[in-house]
Amino acid sequence: MTEKRTSENHQYKLVRCRINGAERETMVDVRASLTDMLRNDYSLTSVKKGCEVGECGACNVLIDGECFNSCIYLAVWADGKDILTLEGLMGPDGKLSDIQQAFIDEAAVQCGFCTPGVIMSAVEILENAEKTGREYTRGELRKLLSGHLCRCTGYENILNAVEKTMKKRLAKKAGK
C-alpha cells in the first residue's frame, strides 16, 4: 500500500527517491513540503527555512539537476526524483568539494544561514558551465544567484567564490 489515511483522516503516501546518492523511501504526510520531509524525516538540516514562500532561497536543493526552493515543493512530488542537498556534496572520504572549499577560502560565509542554498545554486551553475564550456560573466553570475537573499555578505565574496571555482574548472577542462 502506498497510500493510507490515519484516524484523523490525514493522508500519507510512500515517497521513494534518491537522496544524496542513496535510494530512500518513507511514508510522507501529503501536506508536507519537501523542506519538511528533508529536515524532519531525513534530518538534512542544511535545508533552511527563511520565508517558506520561495522568496529567500535558503531551502534550495537540486532536484534532477535543477534548483528548487523546497519550501514550495510538495514532498510527494519528490517520488522518483534525484535530490541533492548540501550534505551530499562532501566526498566519501570527507573531502570537501571545490565550491565548498572556495566558500571557506574566499570568506564567503558569515552567519551561514543562506550558505547551503547558495552553494546548491552554485553547484548547478558550475555544472552548466562545465557542460557547455561557457564562462559566465560577473553580471550573468549575479543573475544566476539572484534567487538567494543574503544580508551578511553583500554577495561580494560569494560571487568571488563561484567565479574562481568556475574558472578553475574550465581551465582544468581545457587542459585535459
Next chain:
Amino acid sequence: MYDIKALYEAQSVADAIRLLREHPRAQIIAGGSDVLVQIREGKRAGVELVSIFSLDELRGVNLEEDGTLRIGSLTSFSHITKDPLIQKYINVLGEAVDQVGGPQIRNIGTIGGNTCNGVTSADSASTLFAWDAVIELTGPEGVRKIPIKDFYIRAGKVDLHPSEIQTGILIRRESYEGYAGHYIKYAMRNAMDIATLGCSINVKLSDDKKKFVDIRIAYGVAGPVPMRAVHAEAYGKGLPVSGETIRKIGDTVSEDIMPRDSWRASRAFREHISKVLCQRALTEAVRRAGGTVPDDLSGEMGGAAL
C-alpha cells in the same frame, strides 16, 4: 506543513479531468508557487487539490505541421527560455519569462499557472498578448481554443470551466512570422520582483524597413488584466519608422491604459512609465526587426535597457 484536506495526483490529462469532476471543490495545483503560498496565507487553507504536476505530457515546446508553436502548459519558465524553438521564433517570450522572480522560481513556475491565476503582472502574459496567443483548454467536453484576450475575464478570473484544465498555449505562424519584439519589465529591483509595469511590443516592418506594417503593444499592470493598447497600435500602423512616430505612439498609449493607484505605485507614475516603456520597447523592437530610427529618441528618452 500545508493545510491541505486531500491531494489527488492525476496520472494523465483525462485522469485530471476525472478527478476534478469527482471532486468539484478541488483546485488545480501545477507548480505550486502560487497555490501553496496562498494556502499558507490561509486563503485556501483546508483545500482539496488535484495535482497535475507529474503530467509530463504537458511539458515542452513543439512546432506543429501548420507552423503553430505549441507550448505545453506545464513547461517551466526556465525550459521555455532554453528551448531552441522559442529562441528561434519568439525569443522575446523566453526573455520575458527569464525575468520572473529568480532562478529557482523559474524552474518551478509554469506558463500555464502564470496565465491561469489571472494576474495582470505575470511576465509571460503581456508577451503572450503581444503574440496573439491562443489558449488551449481541455475538459469533459473536449478541447476548446480561445484567444488569450478572451481568456482573461477580470482580475484573478480566467475563462476556465469546471473540470477543465489549460493544456497548451499556441502561437500561430501568422502571429510570429515576420515579427520582432521586445519586452521591458519595470520593477523596483532587478530580480525577485513582480512587475510594477510590463510592456511587450512586436512589430512587423515593410520590406524596406521604413514603415510600420503592424504593431502590437501589450501591457501588464496597466489595467486589471493584461491588455493591448489598441488605439496606439492603430495610430502607428502604416506610419514611417521615426522617432516622431514612436513618440506619438507612446503618447497615444494613455488612451488605452487604465492603471490604478495603489501603495505599490500611483496611477500617474504608471502612466508616465507606460509611455517611457512603450517608446523604449518600440525602438528596440524596430532595431531587432532590422530597422533603424532616423531621429532616435535615445537622447531624449534613454535607451532600451532599463
Next chain:
Amino acid sequence: MGKREEELRGESGREHVIGKSVNRVDAYEKVTGRAKYTDDLCGRSSYVAKVLHSTIAHGYVKSVDTSEAEKIPGVVKIVTCFDVPENYFPTAGHPWSTQEAHQDVADRLLLTRHVRYYGDDVAAVVAEDDVAASRALRALRVEYEELPFVLDVHKAMEDEAPQLHEKYPNNILAHTSIRNGDYENAIKEPGLTKVEGWYQTPTVQHCHIENPVCYAYMEQGRIVVVTSTQLPHICRRVVGQALGIPWGQVRVIKPYIGGGFGNKQDILYEPLCAYLCTQVGGRTVKLDTSREETFVSTRVRHAIHFHIISYVRPDGTYAARKFESWSDQGAYASHGHSIAAKGMGCFPQLYPCSNIEADTYTVFTNKSVSGAMRGYGIPQAMFAVESHTEDVARAMGMDSYEFRMKNVIPKGFRDGFSKNVNYYDSIRECMEKGKREFDYERRRREYAHQTGPIRRGVGMAVFWYNTGVWPISLETSACRMVLNQDGSIQVQVGETEIGQGADTVFAQMAAETLGIPFESVHVVSSQDTDVTPFGTGAYASRQTYMAGFSICQTAELLKEKILETAHDLTGQIKENIDIVNGNIVRITDGNHLMTLGELATEKLYSLTDNGHLTAEKSCQIKTNAYSFGCTFAEVEVDIPGCRVQVTDLLNVHDCGKLINPALARAQVHGGMSMAIGYALSEKLLFDEKTGRPLNDNLLDYKLCTAMDHPDLKTSFIENYEPTSAYGTKALGEPPVCSPAPAIRNAVLQATGTALNEIPMRPHLLFEEFKKAGLI
C-alpha cells in the same frame, strides 16, 4: 609606538596570527551543513506555539472567544491576554542597571489587552503541529474596542492625539537637548549664510535570513530556553523578569544564529515561549516566528525626521548650528531614546562648532516597535548631516570635499562626555585615500555638466561612530580558558558569534597572547548561561574591542600559570622562558625545553604537584573608541525611468588594527549592501487608513539581490587604537553609516536634484523630477 603595537607589527621577531586572514573557525561546519541552528536542534515531537496578532492599530481587547479553536484536533493550550501574569518587563538588550533611573522602560506584557499597533500580541496557541496551531489562530474570535490611532510622529505630539502610554504625555518617550555656546547670539554675526534642510529616513527591517526562533522546556524545575539571540545572559534576566521568577531559574542556550543585526538584541518571544512551556507541564514548546511576523512584530529601525540649520561664514566655517530630530518609536519603548540620542550626540562632534542648539524627541506611534539596528541612529543621522553638508557646500559655492576637509573633526578632538579622543586625523586620512582610489576628482570633473536622460554623478559622505556603550552603560567582558593535555585550549566568552566572525578573531587574539598556534585554540561557539562566563552579548560594535580585554587578561593569566609550571618542571627562572608556537622556550638562547602538551600532561597527572591549568578573568571597560571613515559613490540615473543604479561604491574605514583583514572586508561588504537598500529601495509601509503593514514579506520589501549591486570596494587605514587591547575598534556597524548620503550626493551631482528623503525609490524620483522639470 607602544610595546604591544610593536609586537603586533612583527618587529619583535615572533610569528603573528593577528593581522592574518585565517579562515573562519566555523566555516567548515557552515559549508557542510553541519552547523546547527536553533530549529535544527529542536526535537520533532515538540509542541508548536503561534501568536495571534491584533488586526487593529489601537484599542482594547474586550474578549477572546476560544471555543471553536479549542475543538480543533491537536490544539493543546490556548492562552489569551486575560490569562497572563501582570509582570511588566523591558525588552531592550541593554545591560541591566541597579539604579532605577537607568533601567529600560518596562512596558511589555507577555500578551496585551491594550493593543497599540497592528500586529500586537493578543493570544497564543500551543498545538501538536503547525497546521493545528494555524487553524486554531484562524478560529479565535477577538472582540475589540477600537480607539483612534496615530502613525505620524508630529501628529502624535499634538495635544488631541491618541495616547499610547499613560506615563508619557503627548506620546513623548523622551526629549533631550544639547546647548553649546550661544546659538541665538551667534546667528546675529554679520555676513552669515543660512542653510536649512529637512531630511527623512524610513522604517526598515533587519531581514536576517533566519527568523527569530526559540524553544523552551523544563529540566529539574528550571526553564531552559534555546534561542536565536545575540545576548543569552540578558535574555535570561528578561525571561526571569517577565515570568516573575528568580533569574537563576532560567537557563538560556544560544547555538549558531542566522544573523541578528540588532533585532535579536531585543528579547522578542523568548519570555512568551518560556511561559507557554510552563503552561503545558514543561513540555518542549517551539515558537518559530514567520517572516511576516519578523517584519511586523519583532523590531524595526527608527524612522527619523530631521531639521538642520547652519549659519556659515564666508570663509566656509560654521558660526552656529541647530539640529532637531523626531524619532518614530512605534508602539513600545524597547531601546527607547538611546537611538535618537546617539544620532544627536554625534552632531557637535563630527563638525565641531562653538554654538550649537540640538533637540531630539522620541515619540510613540501606533506602528511596529523600533529597536536596535546596525548603526543605532547613526545611518539616520548621517543621511541628514551629510546631505546637509553637501547642501551647505553648494550654497557656499565650495567644493564639498574641500568643505569637509576644512570642517571635519580635527586630530586631537576630545569629547567631554565620553572622553573619546580622535588620536589620529582619521577622517581626513580616509577621505584622501578614498579620493585617490576612487579617482574621485577626475570623475567629479567629468560628470560636472551632465545632460540627457541617462546621467552619471559621484558623491561622498563621511561618518562618525564609536565602539561600545561606555559611559552610557556598563561595559564588561569575561573570559575562561582551559588548557588541554595536548597544549590546546578551550576559550569561552560572553560575547557572541552572530555571523560577524567574532569566534575567529577571539581565537586569533588568544593564540597571539598565549603564543600557541591558531589551530590550538578551540572557541566554544555556543553560549549557555549555565556554563559561559557572564557577558552582555553582541551589540553596538563592541565584540572585538571589549572581548579583547578579557581575552588578553585571561591569556596573560593562563600564561603566567603555565610559566610557573614550566619553572617548576624545568628549573629555569620565569623571566628566561616564554611560550613560542606552543613550546616552552628559553628565550636567552632559543632552546626548546618542552612542548606545552608535555607540560599540561605532566601537570594534570602529577602525583606530587597536580593541577588543572585554567584561567578566568572578568573586567570592566571604562574606555570607548571612535571609529571613522567615509564612502565614495558613483550612480547612473535614468531620468525618464525614474531609477538610480549604484555603479561604483567604495568604503574607507579606520577601525584600528585589522585582526583579520578578509573578515573585515566581508563585514564591510555586508554593511554596504544593507546601506544600498537603505538608500534606494527599502521601506516598510503602513496603510494610512488602518495602520496595517503593507509589505511584510521579502517580495514586497525590497532588500538588495545580487543584481542590485555593483562590486563593493573596501579600503582601510590601520591607525593603532591606543585604548584597545589589540589596537582594534568598531567595524560591525560603521559600514552601513555613510553610503546612503554618498549615493544621495551622487544623484545630486548627476541631476541637480537634492533628494532629502530615503529610500530614493522611483516613486520619489518621479515626484521630484517632475518638480524639477526634468520629466
